[in-house]
Amino acid sequence: MTTLDTPAPAVPVTPAARAVRAWHTLRSSRTAVIGLAVVAVHVLIALLAPLLTSYDPVANDAGQALLGPGRHHWAGTDQYGRDVLTRVLYGGRYALGVSAAATVLTIALGTVIGCTAALRGGWFDDLLGRVLDAVLSVPSILALLVVVTALGTGPAVIVLAVAVVYVPQVVRVIRGAALAVVPADYVTAARARGEGTWSILRREVLPNIVDVVCVEFAMRASWVVLLISSLSFLGFGAAPPTPDWGLMVAENRTAITVVPMASLAPIIALATLVVGLNLAADGLSKAWGVDRIRKGSR
Amino acid sequence: MLAFLARRVSAAVGTLFLSSVLVFLAVQALPGDVAGQILGKDATPDAVAALRGRLGLDRPAWERYADWMGGALHGDFGTSLVSQRPVGGEVAAHLANSALIAGVTVLFAVTGSIVLGVIAGLYRDRWPDHLISTVSLVGMSVPEFVVATVLVLCFSIALPWFPAVVLYGPDASVGQLLPAVWLPALALAVVMAAYIVRMARTSVIDVMAGEYVTTARLKGLSSWRVVTRHALPSALLPTLHVIALNVAWLVGGVAVVENVFNYPGIGKLMLSSVQNRDLPVIQAVALVSAVVYTVCNLAADLGAMALNPKLRTRGRTR
Numbered sequence: 001m002t003t004l005d006t007p008a009p010a011v012p013v014t015p016a017a018r019a020v021r022a023w024h025t026l027r028s029s030r031t032a033v034i035g036l037a038v039v040a041v042h043v044l045i046a047l048l049a050p051l052l053t054s055y056d057p058v059a060n061d062a063g064q065a066l067l068g069p070g071r072h073h074w075a076g077t078d079q080y081g082r083d084v085l086t087r088v089l090y091g092g093r094y095a096l097g098v099s100a101a102a103t104v105l106t107i108a109l110g111t112v113i114g115c116t117a118a119l120r121g122g123w124f125d126d127l128l129g130r131v132l133d134a135v136l137s138v139p140s141i142l143a144l145l146v147v148v149t150a151l152g153t154g155p156a157v158i159v160l161a162v163a164v165v166y167v168p169q170v171v172r173v174i175r176g177a178a179l180a181v182v183p184a185d186y187v188t189a190a191r192a193r194g195e196g197t198w199s200i201l202r203r204e205v206l207p208n209i210v211d212v213v214c215v216e217f218a219m220r221a222s223w224v225v226l227l228i229s230s231l232s233f234l235g236f237g238a239a240p241p242t243p244d245w246g247l248m249v250a251e252n253r254t255a256i257t258v259v260p261m262a263s264l265a266p267i268i269a270l271a272t273l274v275v276g277l278n279l280a281a282d283g284l285s286k287a288w289g290v291d292r293i294r295k296g297s298r
Numbered sequence: 299m300l301a302f303l304a305r306r307v308s309a310a311v312g313t314l315f316l317s318s319v320l321v322f323l324a325v326q327a328l329p330g331d332v333a334g335q336i337l338g339k340d341a342t343p344d345a346v347a348a349l350r351g352r353l354g355l356d357r358p359a360w361e362r363y364a365d366w367m368g369g370a371l372h373g374d375f376g377t378s379l380v381s382q383r384p385v386g387g388e389v390a391a392h393l394a395n396s397a398l399i400a401g402v403t404v405l406f407a408v409t410g411s412i413v414l415g416v417i418a419g420l421y422r423d424r425w426p427d428h429l430i431s432t433v434s435l436v437g438m439s440v441p442e443f444v445v446a447t448v449l450v451l452c453f454s455i456a457l458p459w460f461p462a463v464v465l466y467g468p469d470a471s472v473g474q475l476l477p478a479v480w481l482p483a484l485a486l487a488v489v490m491a492a493y494i495v496r497m498a499r500t501s502v503i504d505v506m507a508g509e510y511v512t513t514a515r516l517k518g519l520s521s522w523r524v525v526t527r528h529a530l531p532s533a534l535l536p537t538l539h540v541i542a543l544n545v546a547w548l549v550g551g552v553a554v555v556e557n558v559f560n561y562p563g564i565g566k567l568m569l570s571s572v573q574n575r576d577l578p579v580i581q582a583v584a585l586v587s588a589v590v591y592t593v594c595n596l597a598a599d600l601g602a603m604a605l606n607p608k609l610r611t612r613g614r615t616r
Contacts, residue, residue: 135317139550
């Protein structure tokens with residue numbers, strides 16, 4: 001989940017030099033390093049889950065149901081006798097996989113649309129602004145629920161639904177950043193050379209807003225994780241018996257008086273992942289001087 | 299300035315019109331025919347066709363949209379497919395219950411977060427700032443259902459002070475709902491406050507670095523007076539916008555929290571209508587949410603204009 005890939009630069013600086021410079025700025029921010037490290041640990045745990053535990057995340061064992069934390073089950077077991085720690089370790093797979101796909105799609109679409117709006121201007125920009133305002137005015141969770149009800153609850157649908165909900169917000173941010181670049185002389189020069197919108201976007205605009213895009217990526221990822229886990233919690237996301245944090249909280253909540261740890265463990269996992277993403281976004285934006293505090297809407 | 303006002307309001311109306319079209323189209327796209335839904339699986343094609351005719355489903359989409367919109371403007375949102383009651387009344391009852399939560403939430407979140415944000419900004423980079431910033435970062439990083447679950451664990455189970463679930467329906471009186479309001483409101487307030495704290499902190503830091511604050515200090519004013527009279531008014535301006543946007547976010551936020559507590563508000567109605575494919579209710583809830591969001595945004599813009607002379611003059615010259 002590193003955000004260091006820089007596209008071909010417009011100015012004659014080799015990509016390698018750019019990457020090195022970005023890495024140095026990044027290292028200067030302790031917050032960003034801690035955040036990225038936390039996220040990296042989560043990714044590693046999700047990938048290596050089968051090596052870290054000997055239990056099966058979905059196999060029921062009625063004889064072991066609702067045990068408290070102990071020597072064999074460090075975080076206890078749930079109502080079906082499944083080891084909670086195992087399910088937490090595996091739980092990152094769904095959350096990270098779907099969130100990563102959804103964030104990449106959202107940012108990619110939002111960047112292209114936002115830059116195009118800034119470059120084209122005119123009626124296209126106006127119309128787009130109006131439509132985006134309208135989409136934004138419907139609560140994201142409701143929009144998400146409607147899309148999921150219409151198309152089913154598969155991971156692909158959820159990725160698509162998250163994109164529908166969050167693309168307008170990304171478009172706004174990226175459009176704002178791109179608008180600052182569009183009046184620059186090199187964009188005018190490129191236009192005068194007769195280059196098309198797409199090639200101006202890729203070669204002149206994008207390299208100059210990479211930092212904004214990266215910060216947006218980290219921040220959006222944290223919101224996507226929250227949204228997807230909320231969706232799972234409400235029963236519209238991951239289908240049982242998939243190990244997923246949001247779903248686990250919903251399942252184990254009923255037995256919260258008996259085994260509080262079964263609800264707390266997925267909560268802790270979820271919170272640390274999002275804290276990591278938020279720290280990364282904070283650190284990156286400070287290190288690169290991108291204004292992160294902005295409209296606090298979700 | 300009047301022109302600016304008129305333009306802002308007409309833009310808001312335009313947005314609402316567009317979102318109503320979007321809502322209508324999205325709900326129409328939901329699978330499952332309403333007539334088939336009502337009659338069940340064993341209905342004969344003739345019966346379905348007859349009901350479709352009676353419900354007006356065989357007419358073109360734009361005609362049905364005009365019908366729906368015309369009714370909605372008069373407060374008539376149709377009849378719920380599940381409870382067979384008028385949707386308008388049902389939505390209004392749930393909305394009133396949610397307004398209770400929203401009111402308490404905003405009260406908690408705004409007062410608490412402004413105080414914390416200002417403290418963090420004034421003690422920048424010292425321990426109170428670090429503490430408050432860390433806590434607000436964590437608050438931002440946990441979904442509402444997690445905060446709600448932890449609160450239930452603390453204040454309904456460990457300390458049995460508040461009910462963990464609400465047992466009343468949407469028609470419960472304020473007195474019946476009041477004991478159940480605090481935990482959902484607190485859960486929402488924690489998440490909402492996290493954003494406002496950060497915003498308030500940043501703007502206080504910005505303002506305290508300004509020259510007029512230095513001037514006020516050099517005049518020999520006490521630091522209390524410098525903060526309350528000179529720094530706070532300007533610092534709160536950008537915060538106001540975030541608050542308005544967060545009120546709009548509340549509409550979505552309550553959906554999750556109300557379901558945790560089984561609180562009979564608009565969020566619960568939202569979820570159950572989606573589960574039951576109760577199309578008229580989904581449409582009404584979405585439209586009402588869009589209205590709330592748009593009005594909050596408009597209020598934020600107009601409020602910012604009223605408080606910021608610079609915006610006011612720009613509005614006049616344009």
